[in-house]
Amino acid sequence: MDVRVLRYFIAVANQQSISAAANYLHLSQPTLSRQLNDLEKELGSTLFIRGNRKISLTDEGVYLLEKAREIVELVDKTEANFNQSSEIISGEVYIGGGxxxxxxxxxxxxxxxLNAHPSIKFHLYSGNADDIISKLDSGLLDFGIVIEPADKQKYDYIKLTATDIWGVLMRKDSPLADQLFIEPEDLMDKPLIVSRQTAVSNELAGWFGQEANHLDIIGTYNLLYNASLMVKEHLGYALCIDKLINTSGDSELCFRPLKPKLEAGLNIIWKKHQVFSSAANEFLQQLRNHLAN
Structure with a gap:
């Protein structure tokens, strides 16, 4: 399977049109059509549903699109770290975190x-721990920042000198906003929006104790910003960590920590026996130096 053809396939999937993709790729339409037909023959699957005005993907096409994007991204990442001067430390560092x-x-x-090596570039990816682990395992990320608890058996890691505080994001006109802390019984009859991350859900279940099975969970979130909009619209209370959403000044929202206090440590992880680019090596050394100081 040729990476070049995978790029063609991705372009057609994005454009939803052979002619538009051909223009984008600076290819003739017959040449692009032939390449796609050859790809379908090679895989023994129909990848496209060809309509009058646009084309869409079959289930096999959707699967290939996800994998093709990962393959092309990994190739680009690898090439970027080879295309560097032997005299100047450059390259790219890929970091994921929640x-x-x-x-x-x-x-x-x-x-x-970057002050020491201005030719280095960095790329940040935001997602929950499940997203980060998946991309780390597939080689799309060099490092991942994960919140405890996390299974680190497959990874080397450094514990970061920071902790996150769990609490409740709510409207300032909420009945609970007058309290300094939120205890489990305060939330038993409240509509809750919770993190979709499995490990975090288990941690919070432990905090609630036996009453966890009786919670009114109306929704889940992946990243907090959109959940905060639901809170603004009176949908419920979001269980989250502090300092991610602005609750100062004219904000309609406020944050109240949990009692008993619930904290989460942070780790930066990477695959065991990982062979790093020079840029990634320099980042790791810089981070160690920063934490030591």
């Missing part, structure tokens, strides 16, 4: 790294 205040530590380490 929403956490601990990303400030990563930002400081990156700033010091």
């Amino acid at each position: 929403e956490t205040e601990g990303m400030h530590l990563i930002a400081k380490a990156l700033k010091e790294l």
Whole structure:
């Protein structure tokens, strides 16, 4: 399977048109059609449903599109780290993480790294722990920042000098907004929006204790910003970590920590026996230096 043809396939899937994709790729339409037909023959599957005005993907096509994007991204990542001067440390660093205040530590380490090696570029990917682990395992990320608890058996890691505080995001006109802390019984009759991440859900279930099975969970979220909009619209209360959503000044929202206090440690992880690019190596060394100081 030729990476070049996978790029063609991705372009057609994005454009939903052979002619539009051909223009985008600077190819003739017959040449592109032939390449796609050859790809279908090679895989023994029909990838496209060809309509009058646009084409769509079959189930096999949807599957290939997901894998093709990963393959092309990995090829681009690899090539970028080879196309560098032997005298100047350059290349690209790929870092994934969830929403956490601990990303400030990563930002400081990156700033010091770029001050020392301005030819290095970095790429950030935001997602929950499941997303980060998947991309780390497939080689699309060099490093992942994950919130405890997390299974780290397959990874090397550094514990970051930061913790996240769990609490409840609510409207300032909420009945619970007058309280300094939120206890489990305060939430038993409240509509809740919780993180979709499995490990975090288990951690919160432990905090609620036996009453966890009686919670009124009306929805889940992946990243918090959109969940905060649901809270603004009176849909419910979001269980989340602190300092991710602005609750100061004219904001309609406020945050109240949980009692008993629930904290989550942070780790930066990478695959065991990972062979890093020079840029990734420099980032890791810079982070270690930053944490040591």
